[in-house]
Amino acid sequence: FLNGVNPMLIRRCTALPSNFPVTDDMVFPSGQCNLADELKNGNIFLCDYKLLDGLPANTINGKKQYLMAPLVLLHKTPDDNLMPIAIQLKQTPAEDNPIFFPTDSEYDWLMAKIFVRSADFTMHGLNVHLLRTHLLAEVFAVSLFFNLLILLLVPHTRYTLQTNFLARQLLISKTGIFPHNKQYLFLTIFLICLTVLYVLRRSLPSVTFSSLCIPDDIAERGLEDVPNFYYRNDGLMLWNTINSFVERIITYYYRNDTEVQQDSELQKWISDIFEHGFLSQTSTGEFATIDELVKFVTMVIFTCSAQHAAVNSGQYDYGGWMPNAPPTLQRPPPTTKGTTSEATMMQTFPDVNATVQIMSVLWLLSKESSDFVPLGQYQEDHFTEDIPRMLIKCFQAELEVLNAVIKARNNGLKVPYTYMDPVKVENSIAI
Numbered sequence: 192f193l194n195g196v197n198p199m200l201i202r203r204c205t206a207l208p209s210n211f212p213v214t215d216d217m218v219f220p221s222g223q224c225n226l227a228d229e230l231k232n233g234n235i236f237l238c239d240y241k242l243l244d245g246l247p248a249n250t251i252n253g254k255k256q257y258l259m260a261p262l263v264l265l266h267k268t269p270d271d272n273l274m275p276i277a278i279q280l281k282q283t284p285a286e287d288n289p290i291f292f293p294t295d296s297e298y299d300w301l302m303a304k305i306f307v308r309s310a311d312f313t314m315h316g317l318n319v320h321l322l323r324t325h326l327l328a329e330v331f332a333v334s335l336f337f338n339l340l341i342l343l344l345v346p347h348t349r350y351t352l353q354t355n356f357l358a359r360q361l362l363i364s365k366t367g368i369f370p371h372n373k374q375y376l377f378l379t380i381f382l383i384c385l386t387v388l389y390v391l392r393r394s395l396p397s398v399t400f401s402s403l404c405i406p407d408d409i410a411e412r413g414l415e416d417v418p419n420f421y422y423r424n425d426g427l428m429l430w431n432t433i434n435s436f437v438e439r440i441i442t443y444y445y446r447n448d449t450e451v452q453q454d455s456e457l458q459k460w461i462s463d464i465f466e467h468g469f470l471s472q473t474s475t476g477e478f479a480t481i482d483e484l485v486k487f488v489t490m491v492i493f494t495c496s497a498q499h500a501a502v503n504s505g506q507y508d509y510g511g512w513m514p515n516a517p518p519t520l521q522r523p524p525p526t527t528k529g530t531t532s533e534a535t536m537m538q539t540f541p542d543v544n545a546t547v548q549i550m551s552v553l554w555l556l557s558k559e560s561s562d563f564v565p566l567g568q569y570q571e572d573h574f575t576e577d578i579p580r581m582l583i584k585c586f587q588a589e590l591e592v593l594n595a596v597i598k599a600r601n602n603g604l605k606v607p608y609t610y611m612d613p614v615k616v617e618n619s620i621a622i
Contacts, residue, residue, distance in 0.1 A: 192238060192265070193273065194608050196420040196505045197315040201321070203413030204237035204264070205230055205411060211237075211277075214283055218264065218276045229266060233413065236273065238263040240310045242318065242393050244282045249519065252542055256519045258313060259306045271418040275495075278303040280524045287526035298531040301421045302539070306524050309517040312510065315502065318394045324499040326391075327398070328620045330468030331491050334460055344491060345573065398469070403490050405430050405498075421600075421608035422501055428593055429497045429566075429611055434489040436586040439486050443578055448480045461487065496566045500616040504609075507557035511550055517541055518549040556622060559615075566590060566616040 192201040207213055209229070215226045229235050264277040274293075280303060281288045291303035335344055338455075341457035401407035405426045409415060414423060445451050452458075461595055465476030478484045511515035522539040525531050540546075564570060567590045574580055590613040602608035609615055 192236075193417065193420045193423055194606075195509045196502050197311055197319050198420075199309070199319045199408075199416070200238045200240075200499070201236055201265070201412070202238075203608065204231055204235045205233075205413075208237070208239065208262065210282055210284055211264070211279055211290075212278050213264060213290060217290065218266070220294060233416075234267040236265040236417075236450060237266070238265070238307075238532065240307075240314055241282055241388070243310055243313060246390070251519060251521065251545060254521045254542075256521055257306075257523050258520070258565055259524060261303075261307045261310050265306055267417070273419075275304070275546070278307060280306050289526070289528055291528070295528055296531070298533060298536055299528050302525060302531045302536055303519060305514060305536070305539070308515055308522050312516045312518055317390045317618060318397075320502050321405070322394050323398060324494060324502060325620055327403070327468065328495045328499070330464055331495065334463040334609075336469070344488070353480055366393050395469070400487075400490070403577075404486065405493065405497075408591075421604075422611065425597055425608065425611035426497060426501065428596070428614065429616075430489065430493055432586070432589050432593060433492050433497075434485065435589070436582065437489045437492065439582045439585075440486045441488065443576075445481055447483070451478050451481055451484055457484070494621050496616050497611050499620045501610045503622070504615065507550075507553045510553045513546045513550065514540065519545055534562055540609065558622075560617075560622055564621075566613045566617045566618050568618060574610070 192198065211296055221267060231480055235618050239262050240260045240309060243258060247259060248256045248258055249356045260282050261281040266276045267273050278291045279288060291300055358561060401411065409423050461478055462477040517540060519541045520539050521541060567587045594613050597612045602610065
């Protein structure tokens with residue numbers, strides 16, 4: 192939830208949702224803590240997969256599949272560990288929808304966590320990865336080629352349109368790696384039928400401008416002081432470094448807010464993005480100040496480079512071991528406690544062909560390309576003036592410092608977090 196491929200769902204919980212009836216004696220049976228106090232003290236966190244509620248299940252190899260919409264409660268312990276303490280697998284409380292706890296039998300608790308990880312696989316694939324990086328970057332790329340900012344942003348759109356085109360053609364088409372008539376994965380049926388539109392429409396209102404700006408997003412989710420949150424730490428350092436670079440470049444070309452307001456090409460660019468990318472749901476889209484322009488351009492570069500790396504590069508690390516991220520599950524979750532065993536767990540996992548297919552794709556998507564271009568490296572010399580060229584060199588030097596900081600930190604970690612190390616972040620969405 193913090194440093195895997197989907198660090199975008201967890202948030203601090205100040206009040207339990209009405210459909211998650213957890214009580215003190217359920218999560219703190221020995222009375223070592225008080226739930227109300229822990230909520231007040233900011234030590235309770237929630238992951239809610241309500242976006243997946245009611246979505247139809249697929250049929251694979253003649254077997255019906257199952258996808259839950261869980262709620263997960265986590266507790267930050269006094270020794271700064273973030274531990275799951277309650278899992279409800281369906282959104283509506285009911286007798287046949289028990290809340291699972293670490294004190295339950297080994298396989299009851301393990302199976303509950305497996306259904307959560309399967310839901311996370313789908314949520315990550317459709318919302319966090321597809322919508323919030325690939326499809327957004329495509330909007331930026333298409334709108335960019337008619338506007339002035341092409342000099343600064345075109346390196347961050349390298350291969351993006353081709354990558355998305357190939358994904359539609361080779362991965363999610365009827366004749367692609369996941370053929371329609373075989374329907375290997377739950378995710379596949381989403382991507383090759385109208386259900387994907389349903390999911391994306393559900394997701395789009397959550398894709399606000401502030402949610403794409405990591406400082407604002409971290410603050411909104413209440414995660415500023417969560418320990419061991421390396422996605423946040425590295426992401427904020429990268430954001431600030433990119434932001435400083437963008438500010439220097441922008442203020443070289445725009446001397447005051449009036450020049451920004453009167454630049455018709457610039458205003459057309461942001462208008463196109465809000466109209467076609469956000470379907471005019473949040474704003475008509477316009478820049479009034481230099482600061483607004485700097486923040487937006489920073490968001491574009493960050494989304495197309497660091498954010499995509501954070502949610503893409505670790506897919507095989509965390510999904511190559513199938514039980515940690517099951518792409519689909521072929522038995523329903525337990526409706527009563529004490530009925531799950533190792534045998535039923537094994538029967539719930541996907542068939543071998545589904546497992547092999549997803550492992551191969553995750554390996555491919557996580558593999559560094561042969562012509563990888565790291566963040567801040569610009570192979571084509573778009574700027575001719577001395578000052579912008581000097582600013583690019585300063586940006587590269589700052590990224591080198593950041594790389595050294597992250598490397599030193601990782602030396603002391605049991606599981607190093609490398610996905611937002613500038614030397615491992617692709618300049619664009621190229622895979």
